Amino acid sequence: MGEAAALASAVTWAGTSVVLARLGGRYEAPVLSSLRLLAATPFLLVLVLVTGAASELREASWLVLFAMVASGLVGYGIGDTAYIRAMGRLGVQRMAPPTTALWVALSAAGGIWLLDEPFSWGLILGGALVIAGTWFIVAQSAETVSARATEALEAATDGTVAPSWSTPVAVLAICAVASAWTIATLVLAGGRGDLGAAAAGFVRIPAGGVAIGLVMSAATRGAVFGRLPRGRDLALICAVGVVGTGMGSVLYIFSVAEAGAARAVILNSISPLLALPLSMFVLRERPTGRIGIGTLLCVAGTLAVLAT
Secondary structure, eight states: OHHHHHHHHHHHHHHHHHHHHHHTTTSOHHHHHHHHHHHHHHHHHHHHHHHTTHHHHHHSOHHHHHHHHHHHIIIIIIIIHHHHHHHHHHOHHHHHHHHHHHHHHHHHHHHHHTSOOOOOHHHHHHHHHHHHHHHHHHOSOHHHHHHHHHHHHHHHTTTOOOOOOOHHHHHHHHHHHHHHHHHHHHHHHHHOTTOOHHHHHHHHHHHHHHHHHHHHHHHHTTGGGGGOOOHHHHHHHHHHIIIIIIIHHHHHHHHHHHHOHHHHHHHHTTHHHHHHHHHHHHSOOOOOTHHHHHHHHHHHHHHHHHHO
């Protein structure tokens, strides 16, 4: 069940990435990040009450609760916010695959070395194939991909898009996001205690949303409230918050608990593979001849992990 949850989480994150990439050209990344996390909170509250997970929260130690808050602040507050901003500058095809590949490598290694999760050559082979596949998909010149990303974002956001970042800045963003996601994943896996997926998510997600909102409000002296999404965009963010962040995060936490951080991260890493056709359809990002080969490598890596 843990493996199935990881794959389902990958589907929700793929859709979330494409939607946030489209909205990222219109609104600031912290605004989008905070709103989607806060929109997911009522869903998680209902889930906690329905499943009886409230007792888990009452019995949890302060250390466990602190670990979950820290995981949410790092993963959502830093990692996701930086990811949303970077997608608005680089596009899904340039940002998602290498970021996910680095996250896979760091988290799988951390799960095995720091959390004593089982080592297997199938896990290593699967991770290597997924990393190779994602890099094969994105292995084009930085200038070509940057130009295509800018064209796609202009088409998706009615021409309102900031200039694309240079390659060194893009690499720095990829490393920062992957590192934040890795730290959040390892803290989640190692510090969750007896909390189930719903209870852990109910602590992590609101913590990230409230923290981002408070920092953004203080930094802009309240001016951010005049630039909040409205109408259809607000409804879309709320839907992404409930489905992509609420349901997706619970599925991911469950997969980490049941399958281990290493396996969960590798299986969840197929999300860029799923996001590519969506980015072509929604954002009009152009496909390349390398995508087919990269797809086969990613599928082979996923099968290798499942067969382990």
